[in-house]
Amino acid sequence: MSPNLTFASDEAVYPNVASSSETSSVASPASIAANEILTVQNLSKIFGPKLERAADMLRQGLGRNEIFQQTGNMVAVDNVSLGVRAGEIFVIMGLSGSGKSTLVRLLNRLIEPTSGKVVLEGRDIAPMSTPELREVRRKKMAMVFQSFALLPNRTVIENVAYGLEVAGLKKTERYEVARKALVRVGLGSYEKLYPGELSGGMQQRVGLARALAVNPAVLLMDEAFSALDPLIRFEMQNELLRLQKEEQRTVVFISHDIEEAIKIGGRVGVMKDGRLVQVGTPAELIQTPADEYVRNFFRNVDISRFLKASSLLTKIEKGLFLCDTGASSERYLNQLIDSGVDCGYVCDESGRYQGSVTPASLRHCGKGPIRDALLRDIATVSPDADLHDLSSIALRQAHDVPVVDTAGKLAGVVSCRTILKQVMERRAG
Amino acid sequence: MNSSFIGQAAEHAVNFLFLHFRGGFDTFSAALDAVIKLLQDGLGAIPFAVMLIGFVAIALWRKSIVFAAFVGIAILTIHYMGLWAQTVSTLALVIAATFFSLLIGIPLGIWGARNGRAEVVLRSLLDFMQTMPAFVYLIPAVILFGLGRVPAVIATIVFAMPPVVRLTTLGIKQVREELMEAGRSFGSTDSQLLWKIQLPNALPSIMAGINQTIMMALSMVVVASMIGAGGLGEYVLSGIQRLDIGIGFEGGLGVVLLAIILDRITESFGVKSAKKRAKVKAQMSKGSAVTTQETTQTQS
Numbered sequence: 001m002s003p004n005l006t007f008a009s010d011e012a013v014y015p016n017v018a019s020s021s022e023t024s025s026v027a028s029p030a031s032i033a034a035n036e037i038l039t040v041q042n043l044s045k046i047f048g049p050k051l052e053r054a055a056d057m058l059r060q061g062l063g064r065n066e067i068f069q070q071t072g073n074m075v076a077v078d079n080v081s082l083g084v085r086a087g088e089i090f091v092i093m094g095l096s097g098s099g100k101s102t103l104v105r106l107l108n109r110l111i112e113p114t115s116g117k118v119v120l121e122g123r124d125i126a127p128m129s130t131p132e133l134r135e136v137r138r139k140k141m142a143m144v145f146q147s148f149a150l151l152p153n154r155t156v157i158e159n160v161a162y163g164l165e166v167a168g169l170k171k172t173e174r175y176e177v178a179r180k181a182l183v184r185v186g187l188g189s190y191e192k193l194y195p196g197e198l199s200g201g202m203q204q205r206v207g208l209a210r211a212l213a214v215n216p217a218v219l220l221m222d223e224a225f226s227a228l229d230p231l232i233r234f235e236m237q238n239e240l241l242r243l244q245k246e247e248q249r250t251v252v253f254i255s256h257d258i259e260e261a262i263k264i265g266g267r268v269g270v271m272k273d274g275r276l277v278q279v280g281t282p283a284e285l286i287q288t289p290a291d292e293y294v295r296n297f298f299r300n301v302d303i304s305r306f307l308k309a310s311s312l313l314t315k316i317e318k319g320l321f322l323c324d325t326g327a328s329s330e331r332y333l334n335q336l337i338d339s340g341v342d343c344g345y346v347c348d349e350s351g352r353y354q355g356s357v358t359p360a361s362l363r364h365c366g367k368g369p370i371r372d373a374l375l376r377d378i379a380t381v382s383p384d385a386d387l388h389d390l391s392s393i394a395l396r397q398a399h400d401v402p403v404v405d406t407a408g409k410l411a412g413v414v415s416c417r418t419i420l421k422q423v424m425e426r427r428a429g
Numbered sequence: 430m431n432s433s434f435i436g437q438a439a440e441h442a443v444n445f446l447f448l449h450f451r452g453g454f455d456t457f458s459a460a461l462d463a464v465i466k467l468l469q470d471g472l473g474a475i476p477f478a479v480m481l482i483g484f485v486a487i488a489l490w491r492k493s494i495v496f497a498a499f500v501g502i503a504i505l506t507i508h509y510m511g512l513w514a515q516t517v518s519t520l521a522l523v524i525a526a527t528f529f530s531l532l533i534g535i536p537l538g539i540w541g542a543r544n545g546r547a548e549v550v551l552r553s554l555l556d557f558m559q560t561m562p563a564f565v566y567l568i569p570a571v572i573l574f575g576l577g578r579v580p581a582v583i584a585t586i587v588f589a590m591p592p593v594v595r596l597t598t599l600g601i602k603q604v605r606e607e608l609m610e611a612g613r614s615f616g617s618t619d620s621q622l623l624w625k626i627q628l629p630n631a632l633p634s635i636m637a638g639i640n641q642t643i644m645m646a647l648s649m650v651v652v653a654s655m656i657g658a659g660g661l662g663e664y665v666l667s668g669i670q671r672l673d674i675g676i677g678f679e680g681g682l683g684v685v686l687l688a689i690i691l692d693r694i695t696e697s698f699g700v701k702s703a704k705k706r707a708k709v710k711a712q713m714s715k716g717s718a719v720t721t722q723e724t725t726q727t728q729s
Contacts, residue, residue, distance in 0.1 A: 134616040151608060
């Protein structure tokens with residue numbers, strides 16, 4: 001089967017994709033936001049024989065399949081623009097073949113870009129001369145590789161010191177820095193071993209230390225944990241988060257694993273067929289996916305952490321009583337029965353939530369003040385409560401869960417039915 | 430018997446070289462002869478006992494006590510057969526030829542690994558050099574350099590060079606792409622990539638090439654005795670001329686023993702010293718044991 005056939009089905013999504021990437025993604029090509037340390041503008045990479053023609057076709061807006069069919073050129077990265085903020089972990093996520101590994105290599109020009117800019121700390125890397133580029137690689141960017149890529153003939157400390165060695169540091173100086181980097185990744189006593197004598201997780205710690213040793217402005221991690229077994233991967237993710245807490249380093253992290261992306265990513269960019277489909281926080285991607293492709297990523301993921309009460313609540317149209325809590329219950333009994341709902345919500349004149357009532361509680365109270373009719377066992381949640389908290393509370397009580405904001409106002413309610421619906425919809429995908 | 434056009438062309442080429450570059454060849458010949466003489470005299474001046482102990486010590490260092498014992502017995506056997514002087518002379522020729530083979534061959538191999546077109550040219554040239562019968566080299570060598578050890582060494586250089594060129598190219602090309610990528614990503618220059626990543630990682634392959642080159646040099650040096658190289662080959666040759674089985678066998682045995690000694694020792698340099706690694710590991714575990722002890726003490 002030719003690759004074109006697989007792409008053909010995606011064509012229909014393109015217009016949609018293009019518009020969403022314009023709106024939701026990233027720095028507009030014209031300007032660079034103040035806190036952006038690395039800005040990528042209209043970056044493209046085309047592999048193959050007829051570069052000029054393919055680049056023209058790309059500029060004319062032709063799709064990747066058409067270009068491949070007509071020229072035999074592969075568009076690996078298609079007009080990607082994004083901004084990485086200082087101190088954040090920016091995850092670029094996509095399936096294999098989506099161009100993410102090519103994209104990260106365009107950032108330090110291990111692969112030469114066909115067109116576009118890569119602006120690091122105000123300087124465009126794309127047109128740099130070889131010596132300039134070498135300086136950037138030595139001082140500003142360091143990379144961690146999926147396959148670790150440690151030099152097997154060198155000991156751990158010699159590997160970690162490699163970047164400093166090519167930069168021309170003296171042996172004692174570079175070993176001192178390398179030793180500190182090793183201690184930081186928890187391998188202080190392993191410096192004399194060879195990489196082959198370490199486990200996979202330890203090898204990647206060495207890889208991480210080697211990158212940290214040059215104290216880069218931007219750390220590029222290309223599927224750095226993908227080759228590790230699940231337990232070690234989990235441990236390394238935590239290790240990265242721990243290091244990130246100690247020093248806010250800017251990290252561009254490539255991953256195909258959505259759970260990894262939402263765990264470590266401050267923001268996540270989703271790539272598909274060489275394009276950046278959507279950029280946002282994990283919660284944004286889950287709540288407002290740009291298309292089916294993005295939505296599908298989350299199909300098998302426990303997203304309860306990212307679904308918030310604020311996005312699940314329904315506004316109360318019937319059975320909302322704005323009154324003094326001293327008012328007589330009797331008045332509201334008929335209103336509640338007439339409205340046909342089985343639960344009413346009482347707020348004071350300024351809109352602050354006081355409690356919930358049912359026909360039964362109102363009837364029981366008779367002519368007494370409504371405050372005596374308020375149900376005692378109703379718990380409320382804040383709009384930030386996640387699906388997990390929400391469902392545990394909803395299951396415990398017989399009535400819908402009121403969502404109360406920080407000002408004490410009633411934002412709406414979440415019913416068990418809504419929660420169930422959300423969960424089922426995601427499962428069915 | 431007359432050769433065809435092809436043979437005549439080769440003859441003309443050699444004659445042309447001989448006529449027009451004779452001075453160059455003479456100078457080169459004199460220089461090479463001086464180097465070989467220095468090596469032969471130098472090695473010859475070392476007392477037998479010192480050489481014996483030296484070889485056994487190297488065998489013990491690189492390999493095992495068993496191999497060291499073998500080396501001791503082999504050298505004593507050669508000495509007993511009265512062939513030690515010839516062996517040293519052959520060894521000097523092998524060392525000289527190998528030295529120049531490597532001096533030319535390793536850079537050629539590096540060039541081949543870095544330049545696709547160079548590799549294509551080199552490959553056909555090496556095929557030619559390797560498959561051309563060894564005796565054939567002796568003819569132009571004699572015409573250009575006369576008889577003696579210089580043409581012998583030159584014919585040997587040509588014959589013995591291909592393996593190290595090929596295996597250097599192969600070794601460098603087999604260095605994993607991600608190691609090169611890592612090297613580049615940390616800002617290595619091309620020469621840093623070569624010296625710090627390509628050559629160290631190609632070393633086992635290059636060492637195998639050196640080993641093969643030495644073996645081929647040894648076999649060629651024996652053949653080259655026909656043009657007056659001297660050494661063990663001369664002894665074998667006289668065995669052939671006199672149809673003397675005893676002399677032929679003794680000379681041949683000397684070559685075999687020398688070959689085994691050189692092969693095993695040079696081969697051992699291709700493999701990382703296992704002993705050294707084990708030592709580091711032992712130190713490591715000792716070191717970490719101390720640290721754990723310390724931490725438990727501070728905890729209590």
